[in-house]
Amino acid sequence: RKEVEQDPGPFNVPEGATVAFNCTYSNSASQSFFWYRQDCRKEPKLLMSVYSSGNEDGRFTAQLNRASQYISLLIRDSKLSDSATYLCVVAGPYDYKLSFGAGTTVTVRA
Amino acid sequence: DAGVIQSPRHEVTEMGQEVTLRCKPISGHDYLFWYRQTMMRGLELLIYFNNNVPIDDSGMPEDRFSAKMPNASFSTLKIQPSEPRDSAVYFCASSSAAGLAGSLGGVEQYFGPGTRLTVT
Numbered sequence: 093r094k095e096v097e098q099d100p101g102p103f104n105v106p107e108g109a110t111v112a113f114n115c116t117y118s119n120s121a122s123q124s125f126f127w128y129r130q131d132c133r134k135e136p137k138l139l140m141s142v143y144s145s146g147n148e149d150g151r152f153t154a155q156l157n158r159a160s161q162y163i164s165l166l167i168r169d170s171k172l173s174d175s176a177t178y179l180c181v182v183a184g185p186y187d188y189k190l191s192f193g194a195g196t197t198v199t200v201r202a
Numbered sequence: 203d204a205g206v207i208q209s210p211r212h213e214v215t216e217m218g219q220e221v222t223l224r225c226k227p228i229s230g231h232d233y234l235f236w237y238r239q240t241m242m243r244g245l246e247l248l249i250y251f252n253n254n255v256p257i258d259d260s261g262m263p264e265d266r267f268s269a270k271m272p273n274a275s276f277s278t279l280k281i282q283p284s285e286p287r288d289s290a291v292y293f294c295a296s297s298s299a300a301g302l303a304g305s306l307g308g309v310e311q312y313f314g315p316g317t318r319l320t321v322t
Contacts, residue, residue, distance in 0.1 A: 101284050109316060118252070124309075135293055135313035179245070183309075188297065189258065194244040 096193035115180030124183040206314035225294030
């Protein structure tokens with residue numbers, strides 16, 4: 093079983109729509125959670141960290157459910173520039189190793 | 203402000219040849235990571251260093267792969283001999299332990315632009 097599992101998508105949404113997707117992780121001891129964004133043929137870049145209480149960064153909202161071991165990302169008012177692959181990332185307590193999901197592809201159309 | 207630098211950006215080589223990938227981490231970062239990304243397997247951690255010392259190389263696929271970090275500003279990943287199944291994008295990333303102290307969310311890793319390796 094993979095440490096981090098994601099629905100690969102693709103999620104095809106019109107501009108202005110809301111899109112949400114989850115990932116699940118297998119290690120209950122995991123303590124750090126992130127969403128990274130990767131554009132086509134580019135390197136991954138941190139989108140946001142995910143905190144236990146949930147957090148928001150502009151149009152992006154991340155939620156963590158420790159009991160069910162899943163993390164979600166919601167994008168409101170989608171823009172064309174949001175088209176990318178979103179990688180769910182998990183790390184253990186003070187663990188510098190990051191485990192990456194395979195990514196969820198989002199395509200926003202005009 | 204220079205980010206992580208990798209070279210070459212593209213490498214095409216024939217099976218059996220030696221390949222050396224290079225990475226310069228962000229100045230002041232004390233952790234360096236080598237990843238490989240393929241469509242089939244996604245992003246896999248190969249090895250990581252702390253203060254130039256290899257900490258975990260359990261992701262290195264086999265003895266054909268080796269990595270070194272002779273100083274804080276330079277690391278290499280070598281494949282000898284290369285095989286077609288090594289074709290992938292290899293990323294180097296760096297991070298700072300200073301980012302962990304007091305952080306609720308852990309430590310961000312900064313990725314280089316990657317080296318696209320094709321072995322024919």
